[in-house]
Amino acid sequence: MNTISDKLKKSGFWQSVEVITLIITRFVFFAIMARLLSKEDFGLMAIASGFIAVGSIFAESGMGSALIQRKNISARHINAAFQGSFLFGFIFFVLMLAFAPLASRFFEEPELILLIRVIGINLIALSISSVAIGVLHRNFQFKEASIVTIASCIISYSVGVYLGTENYGVWSLVIATLLFTMFKSVGFFYFAKVKLLFEFNYKEWKDLFSFGSGMILLKTTSFLSSSGLNLFLGKILSxxxxxxxxxxxxxxxxxxxxxxxxxxxxxxxxxxxxxxxxxxxxxxxxxxxxxxxxxxxxxxxxxxxxxxxxxxxxxxxxxxxxxxxxxxxxxxxxxxxxxxxxxxxxxxxxxxxxxxxxxxxxxxxxxxxxxxxxxxxxxxxxxxxxxxxxxxxxxxxxxxxxxxxxxxxxxxxxxxxxxxxxxxxxxxxxxxxxxxxxxxxxxxxxxxxxxxxxxxxxxxxxxxxxxxxxxxxxxxxxxxxxxxxxxxxx
Structure with missing residues (x-):
């Protein structure tokens, strides 16, 4: 039986490999994109990402962390987490479609309408990946999670660079972001080997939500200190x-x-x-x-x-x-x-x-x-x-x-x-x-x-x-x- 020390060592190795690879890949990606795109492109992406970050708080809904924190879970708990996250993700995706014109008028940037609506698809993918990664981390399957993350990053950023060279502007960032999340969602779900139950597990969802709701509040404050800050500054700065x-x-x-x-x-x-x-x-x-x-x-x-x-x-x-x-x-x-x-x-x-x-x-x-x-x-x-x-x-x-x-x-x-x-x-x-x-x-x-x-x-x-x-x-x-x-x- 593996001790905590053994699990930490093995997990630490794969997390280190993932982090080093992501740092190098993202350094190269943003170094290239900073030379291909304008400062305005990054500013528009910052605003659009800020709105999507709001929805992602609820799309993820803290269920992945709740699965890790809870001492004993069943297949019903995992399914309840998927159901709740997906429902929240879909609801906020629809809200993004509806409120994109208001955001565009507020920031006086017409291009934001389509940007927010397209990147809003990310909320559906995040609702799946957040629970699947929670299952993998609970089981200390860091190897599988790291391989999926690294492969998704390299493929999606390569596409983003190609689109940048083809003068797609801010859309090269949007598409790279979407592909990264989608690839991760598919990979995490595959390795988590979750058996979906076609029934609504309300009791189990309620058990998880007592912790997950706290995570929503926690992530809301994290959002306001990062992406949310860009939304506030977006009205003050060009x-x-x-x-x-x-x-x-x-x-x-x-x-x-x-x-x-x-x-x-x-x-x-x-x-x-x-x-x-x-x-x-x-x-x-x-x-x-x-x-x-x-x-x-x-x-x-x-x-x-x-x-x-x-x-x-x-x-x-x-x-x-x-x-x-x-x-x-x-x-x-x-x-x-x-x-x-x-x-x-x-x-x-x-x-x-x-x-x-x-x-x-x-x-x-x-x-x-x-x-x-x-x-x-x-x-x-x-x-x-x-x-x-x-x-x-x-x-x-x-x-x-x-x-x-x-x-x-x-x-x-x-x-x-x-x-x-x-x-x-x-x-x-x-x-x-x-x-x-x-x-x-x-x-x-x-x-x-x-x-x-x-x-x-x-x-x-x-x-x-x-x-x-x-x-x-x-x-x-x-x-x-x-x-x-x-x-x-x-």
Missing amino acids: PTLLGVFDRASYIKTIPSVYFGNILDKIMFPAMSEIQDEEEKLSKIFEFGIGLSNSVLMPLTVFLVFFSNEVVQILLGNQWNETVLLLQIMFCVIPFSISGRMADSVIRSKGLIYSNVKRKLIYVCFLLITVTTSAKFYGLIGAAIAVTVSYMFNYILVVILVKRIFNKTFQELFLKPMIPAIKLSIVLAVIVIVFKSLFNIWGGSDLLCFIISIVFLSGLLLFLAYKYPSYLGEYNRVTIEKVLKKKHKSN
């Missing part, structure tokens, strides 16, 4: 400026979202299994926070120093106004991952509504500060407000998690952060030395960026193999476990 803000926000979230997804998808099922074992749960949480900070905090330092080079590679010379926005917003990366970890803990304990209250406070603060700052100070004001809001959210997370574990701030948050701070200071010194030498030598910034990556990657591999303790306690433990497993297999 589509071109919104496109700039959207691309900066997207790049800013990549490290924390993908690394957070690894931890969330693995940790939530594992934490749900041991939700009644307080000490084990707190240790998993502390280690997750420590490991994520040890990776993401030094990465944040590196990205702040090389934001200009990141923009040149991912977006091109025509997006230079994005550089300062990124340098400001990159600072939120370590704080955002703490929120993701807290979400996993709280959901595993079934304390959804406590988390909803925390997120509502955070979202109100975010929307008020960002929209006000954008109105009076433009894009820079919006970026500063986003950073301040994330830090405010971090304080709320600390308060909530402390109540759950009844432990001190030092035990839960300060201790996991100290190794990361030390690593970040060392990395900052190395980068400053490199950039100073290149300025004296007269080398290009891009060459400095490439050489820095090569040097730091080599140094990281050397230290990981020879002196892992230099990389901090949490990295050391992780590396030693990986190397020990490798030696055993040999």
